[in-house]
Amino acid sequence: MSRISRPILTAVAISCACPLPLPAVTHEVTVVNFRFSPNDLTIEAGDTVRWTNAEGFHDVTADDFSWASETGFGWVYERAFNAAGEVLYHCTVHSGPGQPIQTSMNGRITVEAPGESPLFADGFE
Numbered sequence: 001m002s003r004i005s006r007p008i009l010t011a012v013a014i015s016c017a018c019p020l021p022l023p024a025v026t027h028e029v030t031v032v033n034f035r036f037s038p039n040d041l042t043i044e045a046g047d048t049v050r051w052t053n054a055e056g057f058h059d060v061t062a063d064d065f066s067w068a069s070e071t072g073f074g075w076v077y078e079r080a081f082n083a084a085g086e087v088l089y090h091c092t093v094h095s096g097p098g099q100p101i102q103t104s105m106n107g108r109i110t111v112e113a114p115g116e117s118p119l120f121a122d123g124f125e
């Protein structure tokens with residue numbers, strides 16, 4: 001081993017001791033029977049949600065209208081969510097922004113900050 005390689009290896013080993021972010025995940029939502037299924041998702045920042053319209057004439061549109069799929073039959077739309085917070089969306093054909101997800105064609109995505117764990121979230125609020 002040369003004189004240079006050991007400090008470099010040490011530096012690499014130290015940097016690798018930091019917790020690594022979880023790999024991004026794609027969450028599937030099916031559009032069927034005038035509903036988003038599931039319509040209430042919790043994901044980590046950086047994850048992707050993919051909506052598949054399996055039935056009917058619909059779209060998926062952010063309640064603040066910052067993004068939207070096409071409107072029609074048989075589309076697939078996916079989007080990554082990188083900022084923590086609550087994202088509300090709806091189908092413009094059958095509902096509107098702010099309608100209840102339980103009874104309307106609306107959905108909610110809760111985006112948690114990286115490393116935020118449900119195990120600890122309750123105890124420190």
Ligand SMILES: [Cu+2]
Pocket residue numbers: 034057058059091092093094095105
């Ligand atoms: Cu619809």
